[in-house]
Amino acid sequence: MNSSPSYRPIEILLVEDSPSDANLTIREFSRAKIANNLHWVENGEEAMDYLRSQGEFANVLRPDLILLDLNLPGMDGREVLAEVKADADLKRIPVVILTTSTDEEDVLRSYNLNANCYVTKPIDIHQFIHVIQLINEFWLAAVKLPGE
Template sequence: MASNDEQEDKLVNILLVEPNPGDTRLFTESFKDAKLKNSLYTVSNADAALDFVTQRGEYVDTPRPDLILLEPKLPGDKGMDVLSALDNEPAICGIPVVVLTSSEIGEDIVKTHGLDADHYVQKPVEPEDFITFVQEIEELWIGLIQQKSTEN
């Protein structure tokens, strides 16, 4: 088993499920600017997200994500479908999911569908806030790794 330091130094594969191209660009640039040890993959819809996570179709050779950042407001309310599939599929239910909300109401909306995520994080509104947001995601990831190691 890897030590905490080894796990924290591991390259983290992050899947961002975000339909807004502008937000996707801000996330991508912010992750690069923050110089985190990660690979950020992006998809813009529910079908691509599920294909990526289950390594189907064009995503057959991509790594399974270690962390999923999910904007639940995908076209056709499909964000709830993605969250439901992630919760109900034994092979992938262990992947932590962070739901990106635009307000505190976002968490309530997800829960009214009878679903829950591992964490909820409010998405930044201003472009200059994305770097801070990305650093929060890194801290969250390190916390998840430490929590998993204490559970084992």
């Protein structure tokens, strides 16, 4: 009988409308020492379909972590966060706000909606990569995620 624990990759949903930011994030997470599957959607409607396994996302695994931009076309990240945290089936998924907004109202509103952390994207590409590496190290290596 094998008593060693079985490990599965960490499932991550990236909700980001900027292809360049998404590509940098995907690249940095692919370099992680912890196995992960990062899935990218570009807007809030797709994010909710993904989270509810609807339409083209009918067979996806529930994410262990959500990286969420606030400034999305259509349904924005604030609305996504509010729906996720109001949904009994989704509310335990940690949500990292990853946005360009430095507006104090966005920070307070995100935490009031139960975001797990708020990270402002630096404009400088090297600083942005460093921030992604820090998120990667903390959320994939240091934190015990629900469902692991």
